[in-house]
Amino acid sequence: MATTQDVNRQKRLAKKKIKREEKNQRVIYLDKAQSEKLIKESLEAVGKFPIHQCLIPQGLFANGFGTAIIARQINDEEVIVAGFMLDVYCMGVRNAFLRALEISEYTRTIGRMHEHENFGLAEPSLVLALVEQCAEYADQLGFKPHEEYEEARHIFGAIDPKECTETFNFGKDGKPHFVAGPNDAPKRCQRIIERLTEKLGADGFTYKLRKDA
Template identity: 25%
Template sequence: MAKSEQQKQKKLAKQKAKEQRKKKELARQQQMMASMAGKMRAAATGTIKDCMISGNLLMQNPTTPAIGHVMLSRIAPGSQIATAFFLVDLGCMGVKDVAGNYRTLTEYSDVITDMQSRQMLQPCEPEFARGVVEAAIAYAESCGLQPHPDYSKYAPLWHNIEPASVGDAISFGMDGKPTYIAGPYDDMGRQTQIYNRMLNTLGEGNFEFAMATSGAQNFDDFELDEEIELDEESSIVRLDSAE
């Protein structure tokens, strides 16, 4: 085979190999974007757009366990906005729920405008936001409780954000004790499971627990203005107290 023909074949082989690598990378990206965890990983190195926190989480010595939201957003592939909302319960549950998705810039702007008009969230540093979330998780773990199982899907959005020490900026539990107050839709099975875990970890008399008798709570995407309150018709059973 002539030298020029050999060079031509080598060039064609290199082009074919390059095309195959591109196809594999495209397939990898498509597979990644098929799951929420993959979407958040894909956006993990994007520029941070906004970070906000509910003022409820910053109240000192609250009369009821503090619960509120932490939001982080980044620029995602395709010029979309990747957003994660963490429902944080400082009473004992840590990250009680989590939601988020990709949004167009227009959709995202509408959501932020709506939230700000109702003064639901206030801007904060990403390092502080992560510090609050991780401190809440650590407190929950000390009570025998784990963060919501979907937390790991959204956690990649914290990439390269070092958690700041929150110090005395937030208050855990109520009156010095871990405190659980059931939401109106927490079913009895879930409440019983939480109670048993806290009892086994903390011991009788070392936590507060108010059990409701109705429903199961769903944290729907971006429906973040609803406070976690007990239904007026729910009956509350005090299972453990400070006495």
């Protein structure tokens, strides 16, 4: 049988545990200079701020291209934003960035992008699962994500992609489908097609080039 001393000790330990958890969950807001320093020197902290907004384009798999956005609020005036330009048909994460923006600037930027991408709100776990699986699909084809991908993905923090119940079908009509983008020069397109041919055979993929590619 537990004594009064044991019960009191357990209560004290429980209170200490609660205080530790509250400390770990406390949000520390930063000014602009601190937020810029945070990105440069302490990427691990980026994913601990509260979610401000998560967005994905509604027609992503119909169009093949689109930008997934996740923003975390670091103070009353700023957010840290990560963007992932996705090619869900073939090339994976074509572009990625991590930036600190004023909320007003972020809102204007999303407004301009919305004119072309028709964003919709999404759960954080869905955005993470989509981005990671898109990168994995392209990696299987021999294409690595954008050079800033690893930095930008710090924004996901402790988000669990297993909480996403959606399934994604990458490629087009059951095959990888390379679509030349505006920055894909003719020589680059040729190398991509050669790599896909070597990996999948001439009939294992489809492609669409620009008229000047």
